[in-house]
Amino acid sequence: MAAQRLNSMDVKKINRNAIYRYLYYNPSTSIQEIASAVNLSLPTVTQNLKELQERELIIETGLFESTGGRKAKAMACNSTAKYSIGLDVTRNHVGMVAIDLSGRIVRNVRHQYPFANTGTYFQGVGRLVEEFVAECGIEPGTILGVGIALPAILEAGRQTVSYATVIDFKGGNVRQFAEYIPYECVLSNDANAAGFAELWGEQDLNNVVYLSLNNSVGGSIIVDNQIYAGQNHRSGEFGHMTIVPGGLTCYCGQKGCVDAYCSARILSDSTKGSISEFFRLLRAAHEPQMKLWEEYLAYLAVAINNLRMLYDCDVILGGYAGAYMEEYIDSLQELVALKNTFEADGSYLRVCKYKLEATAVGAALELVAGFIDSI
Structure with a gap:
């Protein structure tokens, strides 16, 4: 079957999108640099920039130093041209963020709002969204949509x-x-959304496993910057890998799942549900928390090593517990290195860059990604 020929409108859109994407990842760039990078003529780039400016999607940010002639204009994407809302729906809360096109968090809130599969609940979520938009001071017409992440x-x-x-x-x-x-x-999916957020803007990191240590353990597998969904859209369910045959009962009914040993709830249950209080007591060297932490890391190291052996790529820790891992990452890297057949260190293991509302941010970024694709 012959390949479909592109018409002039298709070519124009491809060129415009290439120019916008280059500016998105290379702010404050000259027209000449854009033309060279995307391999288009100066007139073509100039015409597309004019159209993007008319749509208020790009802005002039100043002038470059003169090299003998007229000073070149510096161009950049207008990150405040559009906004996206992200929701993190959990059993007991709704987290909300507003982000601009760059992924910058404009505002975030978290409401205690227990999930219920009822019209009253969904009506209440809608009210929270509208109140949130009003509090952000965002013009409704600039909102791309609402990404809703669920466990x-x-x-x-x-x-x-x-x-x-x-x-x-x-x-x-x-x-x-x-x-x-x-x-x-x-x-x-909540863990897929958080993993998507972690890779946003990372030009040198294409393959990664994201391990979400929330009150339930999940994760995502990202290959060539795309989430691998799996045959039944169940990939990344790391919480239900068995690490202790016949062990503790998981909420799913099976025994010995990662979730039963590595969820953030294991830690916060020792401090009446407060993960921040757990880490405060751990830093203060309280014996119950120190002992629990040692056990937690031992099981977590098993799970992480299994992921490294399976996927042979970087592993990022996120979620409620992952957000606190920065100061403990060295000791955890040592633990995983001890279990590794091929590597003498655990430098492949890193901590999430989004410490706050990563799931909601990732849900919102999916709409930003769709918008960029549409330009």
């Missing part, structure tokens, strides 16, 4: 939930949220 497995089209144990939403649909939210709504 659930989604069907292929990501419209419907196929499996949900943490929240009672099996068979649920994005329309239940969209009925009360006046913007485009997109569902995401």
